[in-house]
Amino acid sequence: MTDSTIQNRHIVVVDDEQSICEIIASYLSSLGYTIYKAFNADNAIEIIKNRKIDLVLTDIKMPGKSGIDLLRWIKEFNPFLPVIISTGFPTLDTAIKGLKLGAYDYLTKPFHLEEVGQKVLRAMQTCQLEEDNLLFSRLVSLHEVTKVLSSTHDIVELNNRFLDYSVKLSRSNAGALMYLNEAHRLITSVTSPPPFHDSFWDHPTFQSAAMWAIENRESLALNASRNDAPEGIPQLPENVQSYIVFPLKTPKKSLGALNLIRVQDSISFSNVELEITNVLASQASISIENARLYQNIRDNYLKTIRGFALAVEAKDKYTLGHSENVMKYTVVLARHLNLSDGEIEQIKYAGLLHDVGKIGVDEAILNKPGKLSIKEFEQIKQHPDLGCRILSDVPFFDSLIPLIRHHHEYFNGQGYPDGLAKEEIPFGARILSVTDAFEAMTSNRPYRKAMPNEVAYEILSKEKDNQFDPTVVEAFLDVMKVSST
Numbered sequence: 001m002t003d004s005t006i007q008n009r010h011i012v013v014v015d016d017e018q019s020i021c022e023i024i025a026s027y028l029s030s031l032g033y034t035i036y037k038a039f040n041a042d043n044a045i046e047i048i049k050n051r052k053i054d055l056v057l058t059d060i061k062m063p064g065k066s067g068i069d070l071l072r073w074i075k076e077f078n079p080f081l082p083v084i085i086s087t088g089f090p091t092l093d094t095a096i097k098g099l100k101l102g103a104y105d106y107l108t109k110p111f112h113l114e115e116v117g118q119k120v121l122r123a124m125q126t127c128q129l130e131e132d133n134l135l136f137s138r139l140v141s142l143h144e145v146t147k148v149l150s151s152t153h154d155i156v157e158l159n160n161r162f163l164d165y166s167v168k169l170s171r172s173n174a175g176a177l178m179y180l181n182e183a184h185r186l187i188t189s190v191t192s193p194p195p196f197h198d199s200f201w202d203h204p205t206f207q208s209a210a211m212w213a214i215e216n217r218e219s220l221a222l223n224a225s226r227n228d229a230p231e232g233i234p235q236l237p238e239n240v241q242s243y244i245v246f247p248l249k250t251p252k253k254s255l256g257a258l259n260l261i262r263v264q265d266s267i268s269f270s271n272v273e274l275e276i277t278n279v280l281a282s283q284a285s286i287s288i289e290n291a292r293l294y295q296n297i298r299d300n301y302l303k304t305i306r307g308f309a310l311a312v313e314a315k316d317k318y319t320l321g322h323s324e325n326v327m328k329y330t331v332v333l334a335r336h337l338n339l340s341d342g343e344i345e346q347i348k349y350a351g352l353l354h355d356v357g358k359i360g361v362d363e364a365i366l367n368k369p370g371k372l373s374i375k376e377f378e379q380i381k382q383h384p385d386l387g388c389r390i391l392s393d394v395p396f397f398d399s400l401i402p403l404i405r406h407h408h409e410y411f412n413g414q415g416y417p418d419g420l421a422k423e424e425i426p427f428g429a430r431i432l433s434v435t436d437a438f439e440a441m442t443s444n445r446p447y448r449k450a451m452p453n454e455v456a457y458e459i460l461s462k463e464k465d466n467q468f469d470p471t472v473v474e475a476f477l478d479v480m481k482v483s484s485t
């Protein structure tokens with residue numbers, strides 16, 4: 001162990017015999033350790049609760065709480081804090097009991113000071129090794145966590161995961177993510193479960209400390225027992241022992257803050273935990289910014305493509321609102337069929353964009369009041385393929401393409417463009433086929449008036465196994481509160 005490491009180490013020496021306490025303290029102090037003296041167990045507990053302590057050296061036999069009582073308390077408070085017990089020869093059994101309770105080592109009085117120095121040094125080295133191992137295992141977890149975060153593009157999911165990992169890695173009791181809104185005010189976005197709900201984080205200490213961390217672009221740690229908070233930040237709430245806040249930032253921008261707490265009667269955050277959480281917060285900030293950019297780009301593409309869908313409807317006055325309606329029916333039906341959230345989102349946009357290829361179909365054909373010639377119908381049949389070509393250059397829409405391409409396939413294989421049948425047709429396309437047909441039948445068309453819903457339901461029922469997947473028709477009729485016949 002280097003001298004500099006010793007100088008950063010804090011030891012509590014506990015002995016009711018003040019002279020012994022002073023001798024040990026001044027010897028260890030001469031080796032470079034920082035020493036706190038306690039003449040009884042209660043004094044020692046106060047020091048351990050309020051300071052960052054690396055080792056406790058305690059006498060066993062003391063008035064009031066014994067060294068064994070103190071050892072029991074320490075092992076509950078912080079199982080990793082090493083304790084060396086000292087005892088006179090007649091109580092060797094007690095020393096053995098102490099070892100069983102988790103003491104690192106023991107000293108038998110009378111002892112040489114060199115022996116004290118050696119045992120303390122060995123305990124420190126072992127703890128350093130354990131701390132390094134702990135750091136290593138946390139770094140491995142951290143690496144796994146940042147991999148997961150960087151591959152998550154959904155902001156809500158990303159926030160939930162980030163907070164969950166932060167609370168676990170730092171062994172906090174609770175945490176909250178706060179983000180700056182456009183007016184530069186902090187909004188609590190995600191919090192841990194009750195009792196640490198949103199209003200808990202409205203406390204002026206958390207709000208002002210989070211703002212301080214954001215403005216200074218650095219983390220801040222506060223402890224209930226120390227009054228070293230920057231000016232203007234009030235005391236922590238009564239039930240909080242320690243609190244840390246990390247700014248969430250990119251090189252150009254401040255996004256918000258990650259807040260973590262430990263409740264009273266728990267140990268303060270260690271340096272390792274602070275460092276690990278700091279790295280996690282930096283990595284997560286990049287993932288959050290990326291997810292925001294990703295969502296922005298996706299929203300912009302969607303707006304553009306929605307514009308295409310509207311342009312199609314502008315060409316074909318009878319289909320005004322058709323795509324939006326198909327989208328609504330499709331989402332309700334997909335939910336009823338218990339599709340996953342991801343599949344529902346996919347089918348929702350496919351519903352909106354299914355006819356986008358009609359932009360390439362002659363307007364006169366789209367609006368023709370009479371029956372279409374074979375040649376004209378051939379042109380109409382091009383629209384699924386055209387739609388796929390329009391969307392194919394936008395990576396966000398890759399997963400929609402099979403649904404759009406096959407929304408006019410028939411369950412019996414008689415549809416277009418590829419004549420797929422039954423399970424060959426993507427399930428989403430079989431759903432779209434039903435909702436698209438229902439919406440079309442119940443709207444006015446150039447060649448006929450809108451049908452009443454009941455007539456459309458009958459046609460859907462009749463077309464089970466022909467045009468439509470019977471399971472999807474049943475589900476649709478069910479969701480529209482019609483009993484299937």
Ligand SMILES: [Fe+2]
Nearest residue numbers: 354355407408
């Ligand atoms: Fe279509």
